[in-house]
Amino acid sequence: MTKRAESKYKIDRRMGENIWGRPKSPVNRRQYGPGQHGQRRKGKVSDFGTQLRAKQKLKGYYGDVAEKQFRKIYEEAARRKGDTSENLIGLLESRLDAVVYRAKFVPTVFAARQFVNHGHVNVNGVRTNIGSYRCKAGDVIEVREKSKQLTILIEATQLAERDVPDYIQADHNKMVATFQRVPTLSDVPYAVVMEPNLVVEFYSR
Structure with missing residues (x-):
């Protein structure tokens, strides 16, 4: 693992x-915590x-x-x-790794950070490898051409467990997403x- x-x-x-x-x-x-004391009754x-x-x-x-x-x-x-x-x-939610995760380019937010750090993403045509990079409304996030056939991408786009929220517009055929707006708590x-x-x-x- x-x-x-x-x-x-x-x-x-x-x-x-x-x-x-x-x-x-x-x-x-199992809904209890890790370790040998995980099943202890918790106090107030x-x-x-x-x-x-x-x-x-x-x-x-x-x-x-x-x-x-x-x-x-x-x-x-x-x-x-x-x-x-x-x-x-x-x-x-404006962090680049969060946007990549929300766009369903990767299966987890941990994978999103790694994906960005390894240089697989362009923001407005510029290669960006900082997960904490702050996206602005209208920014276009695109998977780089050489990375579009990665297995992780193909598997993530087919995940049924979550949908792309409406503040992100994603095209999984072109592997491009647009950060439409900064969301509120109720949007996320x-x-x-x-x-x-x-x-x-x-x-x-």
Whole structure:
């Protein structure tokens, strides 16, 4: 098993939820946490614990973003006008690796980051290999010509477990996607309930 798959499954088990809605999630088989103490009865979770869990879940969903990077995203969301929790979701969904994942070019968000890092993607005709690159409305994301026959692409586009959301226009024949607009929380097709408002409370303590 790859390190990325291990990480993905650990996040699901730690959260006790199938956060990506994948059929192979270990949570589908057993809903308790990992390790020898995973089945212990859990006590009442404090407000801090609830906020921390919401942060870990959101951070994990986007490929276990590093804490320093995630905090920077929150700080930018807080500086912007409007609702901070909505801004946070908008910034996370604008990441290039998130857009590649939403466009169904790859099966997982972990694979999306690796796919971008390996230089398989152009943004507006320019090769871009930074997963955290921020896409703007109207940006065209295209799989490079030499990468269009990769097995991972063909398999991902045929996945029935998720659809391309309406803020991304994807053409799987040409392997091109357009980031139409920055979404709001209600636009994003999360498999579980995300609570960015609790993440905001966590950082604003």
